[in-house]
Amino acid sequence: MMATIYRDRHLSYEVQVLNDVAVAVEAQDFDEIFGNVLDNASKWAGSRVALGVSTDQRQVIIEIDDDGPGLDAAAIPEVLRPGKRIDEAAPGYGFGLPIASELTQLYGGDLVLLTAAKLGGLRVRISLPRRL
Numbered sequence: 001m002m003a004t005i006y007r008d009r010h011l012s013y014e015v016q017v018l019n020d021v022a023v024a025v026e027a028q029d030f031d032e033i034f035g036n037v038l039d040n041a042s043k044w045a046g047s048r049v050a051l052g053v054s055t056d057q058r059q060v061i062i063e064i065d066d067d068g069p070g071l072d073a074a075a076i077p078e079v080l081r082p083g084k085r086i087d088e089a090a091p092g093y094g095f096g097l098p099i100a101s102e103l104t105q106l107y108g109g110d111l112v113l114l115t116a117a118k119l120g121g122l123r124v125r126i127s128l129p130r131r132l
Contacts, residue, residue, distance in 0.1 A: 002042045002049075011042060014050040021053060022131040023060050025107050030128075033103050036096035037064055037111075037124050044068035048119055055130055059109070062126040065117035076113045104128060 003013055023030060041049045045066035052063045071079065082098040101111040109128040117123035 002038050005039075006042045009042075009045075010047070011045055012048045014048065016050075016052045018053055018055065021055055021060055023107075024129040024131040029103050029107070033100045033111075033126065033128075034062070036100040037126065040096055041066040041068075041122070041124065044121060046121070050119055058130055059127045060130050062128070063123060064126075065119045065123045066121040067117075067119035068121035070115055070117065070121040071113065073115050076115070079113070100126075 003011065025033070038049070038051070041064050045068045048067045050063075050065045054061045054063075079097055080101050082095055097111075097113075104111040104126055107128055109126065111127075112125045114123040114125060
């Protein structure tokens with residue numbers, strides 16, 4: 001879907017997802033979490049977005065990297081505050097990441113923003129309970 005929305009940007013999406021992995025999260029909430037994070041990565045990517053999924057006994061870990069400008073570590077707490085935007089010139093309202101973070105926490109998971117993405121931009125790591 002994001003490749004269609006951002007068609008004019010010609011972004012490359014690299015996806016490494018395990019088969020038969022499910023999260024213990026309502027579908028609409030997962031769509032909200034994942035959609036907001038992937039939209040954010042697509043908005044800021046220069047040309048590439050990478051998505052990887054891994055699991056342990058209790059969690060599914062989703063990592064989304066982009067090759068955009070990334071964030072300064074000091075800005076990370078700010079972008080997780082509802083309505084707070086670092087770049088007012090960019091499209092958006094500043095609610096996507098805070099909503100994704102709050103929903104993730106409601107399910108006992110975590111959303112972490114990391115400044116060291118393998119592609120050079122931002123890495124978002126989402127941990128959600130695994131459906132067994």
